[in-house]
Amino acid sequence: MSYWMETAPADTHPPLTADTEADVAVVGGGVAGLATAWELTRAGRRVVVLEAQRVAGGTTGHTTAKVTALHNQVYDHLRRTRGPAGARMYAHSQQAAVERVAEVTAELGIDCDLERRPAYTYTTRDSQVAALRAEAEAARDAGLAAEFTTTTGLPFPVAGAVRVDHQAQFHPRRYLLALVADLVARGGRVHEGTRVTGLTEGDPCRLTTEDGHQVTAGQVVVATHYPVFDRALLFTRLSVHRELVVAGPIPETADPGGMFITSEDGKRSVRTAPGPDGRRLLIVTGESFTPGTGHAPEGFRRLEAWTREHFPVTGITHRWAAQDADPTDTVPLIGPLHPGARNTYVATGFAGWGMTGGVLAGRLLTALLTGEEPPWARLYDPRRMRSALRELPPFLKHQAGVAQHFVGDRLSAAGPRAVADIAPGTGAVVRVGAGHRAVYRAPDGTLHTLSARCTHLGCLVSFNAAETTWECPCHGSRFGTDGRVLQGPANTPLARRDLDEGEAGSGAGEEPAARGDGED
Incomplete structure (x- = not known):
């Protein structure tokens, strides 16, 4: 605090x-x-x-x-x-x-x-x-x-x-x-x-x-x-x-x-x-x-x-x-x-x-x-x-960074990493078929699984281990491990998603893409 x-x-x-x-x-x-x-x-x-x-x-x-x-x-x-x-x-x-x-x-x-x-x-x-x-x-x-x-x-x-x-x-x-x-x-x-x-x-x-x-x-x-x-x-x-x-x-x-x-x-x-x-x-x-x-x-x-x-x-x-x-x-x-x-x-x-x-x-x-x-x-x-x-160089640099995260994070995120690899008290984005889930394992072992897509403009969130939060690298939205909005510009929570420990990489549980709470 x-x-x-x-x-x-x-x-x-x-x-x-x-x-x-x-x-x-x-x-x-x-x-x-x-x-x-x-x-x-x-x-x-x-x-x-x-x-x-x-x-x-x-x-x-x-x-x-x-x-x-x-x-x-x-x-x-x-x-x-x-x-x-x-x-x-x-x-x-x-x-x-x-x-x-x-x-x-x-x-x-x-x-x-x-x-x-x-x-x-x-x-x-x-x-x-x-x-x-x-x-x-x-x-x-x-x-x-x-x-x-x-x-x-x-x-x-x-x-x-x-x-x-x-x-x-x-x-x-x-x-x-x-x-x-x-x-x-x-x-x-x-x-x-x-x-x-x-x-x-x-x-x-x-x-x-x-x-x-x-x-x-x-x-x-x-x-x-x-x-x-x-x-x-x-x-x-x-x-x-x-x-x-x-x-x-x-x-x-x-x-x-x-x-x-x-x-x-x-x-x-x-x-x-x-x-x-x-x-x-x-x-x-x-x-x-x-x-x-x-x-x-x-x-x-x-x-x-x-x-x-x-x-x-x-x-x-x-x-x-x-x-x-x-x-x-x-x-x-x-x-x-x-x-x-x-x-x-x-x-x-x-x-x-x-x-x-x-x-x-x-x-x-x-x-x-x-x-x-x-x-x-x-x-x-x-x-x-x-x-x-007049300040075009920093403007273009910022936009390039956003584009890199929007596209690159989807290509490089976690891959087929198993949910079982996530230790208690930590979180990670894991791939499920063509989409991604934000998965946090509580200290008692309980899984909290969310859509990994930020509800502002759709970039993938990442886990901040020091503050136990999900954060969007594009525009700074921050979410709790339960999906609630901690900091905007997003004003809609991350959607909750069910996930079995064996699902990562299987393609199970996919849903059609939708702006905000869908998958990519």
């Missing part, structure tokens, strides 16, 4: 049990959805939040929780692809989100361990120093108080780093649960355990839940991290990565005194938080991989070994993982859901910087829904196809 989830238990909110109406329906109860709902409620709108599981419990409950406008090495790239004006708008809007968190924390008196800290992007390699010097210059030109330095609080030497002062870190769950309490006190409604499966656009719009209830709303915001409704085919412009996190106490004297990130070694991100007994909790993130393709157990071992090598942790007390969606052209997608949309909006593609991105989305979407247009609205507009085409 993540440290944030463990240390901030939440009140439950009832599922939707009847049709209802609202001015605005927000689908998704993470940072983007809750920030948007809270801002809209303060603006006088009647808002209902619909969350498939628990609010602030998905990606937001498993984040590193850095609140900073320094996003690794983004500003030199933006200066080249969006021009100096685009880089300045990005910096201004992201820093405004940092300040918004501080303002709201003070206004509501939220006890969320908010701390002002410098943020660093660093390298240990001389070959990368020139790139970081260029990043420091670009960030400074964009309006951030950025500087290049060779001195940090890290317990090892660096070749260079970009430093931006007066950034922040906090406890994300405590912050967002306080927003939930305030929006409910102001008349907003929150429904957990309410999965939305249908959207009919219009004036008004109508949402349908998996239980058949309808929500009628003048406007709809899709803030499900990865869009579960995608009328603009945003999945072609989003790639997904998953990262591992380890945490453990260190002496307060060993606190490096900032937030740090590097792309080296499969990424390393470091921060601390107030810990027990006057110590600090060190939080280290890294070992980035595509869901369904990584070796998470080995990744956790590498990340823990790196942490112990560089910091005096007294023990690893927490391990968890987080998932992020990266836009092919770098900038998040916040605004109208598709070119013809009038009453539907989306917020996605925060690329690992969802704390500022989500807060920014709340302010930007509230402005758009109330008839305003901030100067940076066009920068984040999801309809910016010209920008996407």
Whole structure:
């Protein structure tokens, strides 16, 4: 369990049990959805939040929780692809989100361990120093108080780093649960355990839940991290990565005194938080991989070994993982859901910087829904196809990867491997005739057999042994061993399939192919 989830238990909110109406329906109860709902409620709108599981419990409950406008090495790239004006708008809007968190924390008196800290992007390699010097210059030109330095609080030497002062870190769950309490006190409604499966656009719009209830709303915001409704085919412009996190106490004297990130070694991100007994909790993130393709157990071992090598942790007390969606052209997608949309909006593609991105989305979407247009609205507009085409190489690379998994995984998956080879507590995709089954053997030996075809667009899932989940390598959908959806864009469970231990490779049990819950 993540440290944030463990240390901030939440009140439950009832599922939707009847049709209802609202001015605005927000689908998704993470940072983007809750920030948007809270801002809209303060603006006088009647808002209902619909969350498939628990609010602030998905990606937001498993984040590193850095609140900073320094996003690794983004500003030199933006200066080249969006021009100096685009880089300045990005910096201004992201820093405004940092300040918004501080303002709201003070206004509501939220006890969320908010701390002002410098943020660093660093390298240990001389070959990368020139790139970081260029990043420091670009960030400074964009309006951030950025500087290049060779001195940090890290317990090892660096070749260079970009430093931006007066950034922040906090406890994300405590912050967002306080927003939930305030929006409910102001008349907003929150429904957990309410999965939305249908959207009919219009004036008004109508949402349908998996239980058949309808929500009628003048406007709809899709803030499900990865869009579960995608009328603009945003999945072609989003790639997904998953990262591992380890945490453990260190002496307060060993606190490096900032937030740090590097792309080296499969990424390393470091921060601390107030810990027990006057110590600090060190939080280290890294070992980035595509869901369904990584070796998470080995990744956790590498990340823990790196942490112990560089910091005096007294023990690893927490391990968890987080998932992020990266836009092919770098900038998040916040605004109208598709070119013809009038009453539907989306917020996605925060690329690992969802704390500022989500807060920014709340302010930007509230402005758009109330008839305003901030100067940076066009920068984040999801309809910016010209920008996407300018970033054609990463776009094509992403599509090639999806195609490789869609076709290649079917050719290489498991083959005639016997179900009897699957050890207790593990899972594998096995071939049954021309199709595939996702088979998990519980510790007591019981088999749980599902269709191996992801219900989003039909790629084959793969087993994540570290988290005991099925994951889709194409667009990041994640499922429990019972088939339930843990993370979208899929919003339909994996279909259950019967299977005898002797069936693998026999062709028995095949059914005609069908999009979603059929076989290939």
